[in-house]
Amino acid sequence: MAEVGENVKQESQQEIKEETGAVEEDIKIENDRNGIPIPIPRNSSKKDYKNLVKQKKSRAWTDGGDGSLKDKETLVGGPKKKVAILISYCGKNYHGLQHNPGDDKVDTIEKRVFQALVAAKVVYSNVINDRKKCAYQSCSRTDKGVSAIGNVASLKCKIPKNLCELVNAHLPDDIRLTSFEQVTKGFCAKKRCTHRTYSYYCPTICFGSKEDWDRPSSFRISAEKLEGVRELLKKYIGTRSYHNFTSGKRQGDESAKRHILDFRIQGDPFICNEWEYVELRVVGQSFMIHQIRKMVGLIIARAGNHW
Incomplete structure (x- = not known):
């Protein structure tokens, strides 16, 4: 009975907080990617609190030193939309296209492409180990040593006009991003590929x-x-x-x-x-x-x- 009473008390306190729109000063949120706690500024409104919870899922934050939050990653300008990208590569030096998140010992095409996308500041670095955050899908997975004249993949990222130039600057010579095209939100390269x-x-x-x-x-x-x-x-x-x-x-x-x-x-x-x-x-x-x-x-x- 004591446990039930304590739960009711906690729920009542939470309802009061929601009604007033205030958030306690000491609340901290653990960042999903690297475990850095995100401090909530004093007297944050309910709306600000929810925005911080949403942002922390896709961005890295650090304490600015004065109670403020500082974004550790800044992306390039331009809209963030779903795009289809065309990748060409020589697979001689790689263990196939597909990269398994967390396996840094194996060199793959996807590993190099995502490293370049992050370096070009069109996606956040947490997508390297969690492709779902950018809705990534490739239409075809090539085996070890296999090359591709054109392999299409879809993902959500920033799309500046010089996207290919920005990404290729961080890719090795045997991998090229040759073109890109904005697509609909529901587009999936794997599902839309007919052959x-x-x-x-x-x-x-x-x-x-x-x-x-x-x-x-x-x-x-x-x-x-x-x-x-x-x-x-x-x-x-x-x-x-x-x-x-x-x-x-x-x-x-x-x-x-x-x-x-x-x-x-x-x-x-x-x-x-x-x-x-x-x-x-x-x-x-x-x-x-x-x-x-x-x-x-x-x-x-x-x-x-x-x-």
Whole structure:
């Protein structure tokens, strides 16, 4: 009974505070990001108090020394809106696109992009470990070593006219923000993406026989074998399960089904550093981790032993 009475007393005191609009002088709020307490100025109104509670969720504050609050981060001018950004990168030196918050040992494309966004002062630094604060979504996640001519992502940030220039100044040379466009508030790059296109550049010697590997750089694929590879690629088109082309999926798992729109040899074979290559281009609604490289691997294993 004593505990219930104490709760009623506390609630009554809270109602009095709300009616008067006053906030106690000693109230402090812990900052979500780095634990710095935010002092509430003396005689703050109820409205001011609520604003501080709201702001502390997305900004870092420190005591100004005179009872005032000092913002530790200042963003560039311009509106803060939802944007779609187009990112191009060479993935050779990175462990894929996706970055797991808190894992600073692995270098990824997203890690570098967010570091640049913070350095350019278009987002607050707390988004590095909490992407939900800026509603970030990418339309495609590339694996380790995979590059992208254009990968679209959406997020909420400041959008000065020179956004690309500001961000690129803090990016390494193998990652570029090439363009951006303001979008609607509900836009999500992942959900609005209708299909993804990947190109896999493969030496034609991979489709040759064991004997052809004696002089791999001089190998040139025959028209017959090239046509045979084209026919094999067509067998992937349609909807089927790819549980054995990835990891963590079992036979019969509905989530392992993928719809392939097109899989072809794009253009003619070409020479690079004396070796002959072909571009294998696949278009699908979505792909699982390692799926494409295993699809190509199966074609190589089949073609090398068939003709």
